[in-house]
Amino acid sequence: MDVEEVVEKVLQKIRPSDEERAFVQSLMDELKSTAEETIESLGLDVKPYFVGSLAKDTYLAGDHDVDLFLAFPLDTPLEELRSEGLKLGKAIAEKLDSYEVAYAEHPYVRARYRGVSVDLVPCYNVRDWRDVRTAVDRSILHTRWVNEHIRGKNDEVRLLKRFLKGINAYGSEIYVRGFSGYLAEILVIKYGSFLEVVKKADFILRQKIIDPADWLRREPELALKTVKRETEEDKPLIVIDPVDPRRNVSANLSWEKYGRFYFKSHQFLEKPSPEFFFPPKKERGNYLEELRKRGTALVTLLIEVPDMVDDLLFPQLERSARGFEKALQREGFRVLGWNVGRANKAFIMLEVDREKREKIRIKPGPEFFTQRGWDFYRKNTKVWLIGKRLYSEKTVRESVVEVIFELLKKNQVALGKGIRDAIKEAEVLLNYVPKELKEEAYLFLSREKWNLRG
């Protein structure tokens, strides 16, 4: 199949049908009226805006969650915006099918209406970046900018988004660290088409800085500060936000996800196939078989985490996994890799080189002719010299599970703050995982989870 055929085939699946468009339009109309009525009835000075992929017409077929932003005047105090915003959200949601309150920087209402998820998010009615006060305020500006510049390339954005999803590089959430929808839109606007973006996977990385709104000329001081900051943090890409020179749109994009895009783009151009957009489910394997073949051991911590969103949980799990890696390394185990996630419970998987270490650890001591040398000599029943330094040995726990328990008891693992206590209570499993983690364990151990050539 050549590229054009693939693209056409994929487009048929991801371009919303006329029917779906009509449904979305009626949905937005109804929501808008409901919002306006409610605002009026409450006597508020608030403007409702649709933002996100629906508002930009870059949503994928079947994927039409609504983001309805409730924009308060700039002179509203933050506390009032929080409370009045939530109150207004609830009042609107009362007229929809159901709702719950969710928490990000501020609380907001997540409602359902006609089978669709509708987020009702309070924000400030900003005119430009100078007005931005909360993290969500820019969305209105983003929507406006994309709509002004997209010039009918909406399907190209759809292709790129679907491609990024297919290769597992989509989503700017902190636990994904991939491409955001807005970043995909900017890339298409900048380079003209899905195919051009994919062809430029290497060029974009080397060019490093993308500045579609010409901020480096218009606001050189601020824009350069952004470039400097992001360069120092060694980000793969610096995309100066067209609506805010202080911000790198791809600040959360990791090297791993850019790398996936880099290699998969290359593979796609070499051998185009719809499978890049809709990958077949990976073949399942047996994690126990994998363990046997590798001659390693799998330690799994099952963690009962407090009610915590993935955005908060995942970085903490990752930090804790790295903590275990270091602590176990110090204790004489080699950690070949780790994997974190959430199934029923949160989990940390560690692949270690063995179940049991030797029972003896050699303790290097001080030089023999010092006071500390004498202390060491007296404290140990077995001491010997190598050069001028004393050595001794001690008996230690063998099993990696026991070692983990001991490390936790002695607070010798650097753990994510918010889950420290939960980890101390974790179940620690050796070479065994519950049913719901079997596939995860296999994908981790076989590295198929991350294999770029898979």
Add this chain to the structure above:
Amino acid sequence: MDVEEVVEKVLQKIRPSDEERAFVQSLMDELKSTAEETIESLGLDVKPYFVGSLAKDTYLAGDHDVDLFLAFPLDTPLEELRSEGLKLGKAIAEKLDSYEVAYAEHPYVRARYRGVSVDLVPCYNVRDWRDVRTAVDRSILHTRWVNEHIRGKNDEVRLLKRFLKGINAYGSEIYVRGFSGYLAEILVIKYGSFLEVVKKADFILRQKIIDPADWLRREPELALKTVKRETEEDKPLIVIDPVDPRRNVSANLSWEKYGRFYFKSHQFLEKPSPEFFFPPKKERGNYLEELRKRGTALVTLLIEVPDMVDDLLFPQLERSARGFEKALQREGFRVLGWNVGRANKAFIMLEVDREKREKIRIKPGPEFFTQRGWDFYRKNTKVWLIGKRLYSEKTVRESVVEVIFELLKKNQVALGKGIRDAIKEAEVLLNYVPKELKEEAYLFLSREKWNLRG
């Protein structure tokens, strides 16, 4: 038992009896006549000198090997000294009971006479250090200096020598790196008695430089050069040879052996006992039991070495053991310790953390967006990213024995030059040693071989 009692008791054992003295005297008289007659009959201008502990009357009871040096005139060419010296040695030895030719810097004759070993060593008849041309030439000067300064402290030297033997710190051979007899004599001459030397174990180390012949004043330039050189090499002690300002008498003394002397002196003063001089045989243990307790593995290489003196062999075995330590460490085994020696065959023992390592090794690769990144990506069927760096894995041999064979085959172990080929042919045993090495294996694994508190 107090110190005096111990000393008296030990002296009774190590001081030669009148009978032994008479035997030694008659032996020396006979040997001297035989040598002189032979020299005359060959028409040589050679002077025979007794050197060593017999000549200095510092030998231990029952330990009276003879060193008879055959001193040639200074104008004898070196080649002539070698050939004529050996010829003369043989001619003398023909009149004794039996002999063989031994090899040090020069060949010499080792004869037996009346049950005693007699070394017949050619050298130059040097008057002082300026004349010294071969390594053995100083012996005549040493003997003379000791006899001029010992002032009846001969038994004190005997005590110190026996003490050093008992604590396993005696002998300046390269594979022992302990105290030489001459060093013991100098220490007694300098500090007055065995007990004073033992009491000054700490002081001597801190003082660092001993200069009994006042070379630092008499030949400051040469003596300071010696001090500088030996300080840079971090020797525990610098004893400027009373007969040669260019030489550190304790150049071969290791920190380990000084450390033994240091701690054992302390223990002896705290709780005097003849056992320091005559240690009871260490309790035997079972090396397999020890292995089980330690949870480690023992690898033993049995090496059929070419005919090689210990002086040459041991440093090569040590270098090779360190080579194995490094190479195995690189391969993922931890080496807890090593031990070398010679029983029937030469051996290298390595205590490693496990018999088998994991079958998988993670291979870190280059950054992904480079040419080397692409090569790495293409060469491996499983690749993934951590940050901007590619990773892959490979399957490796598990067993430490197989790994050793592979390392040897690929020349990836730094081995002692003279035994490289022999090591490549070595038998490699895992957790098993032949009968004659059982005790050695136990003493090594338990560290009783080196335990300062044992």
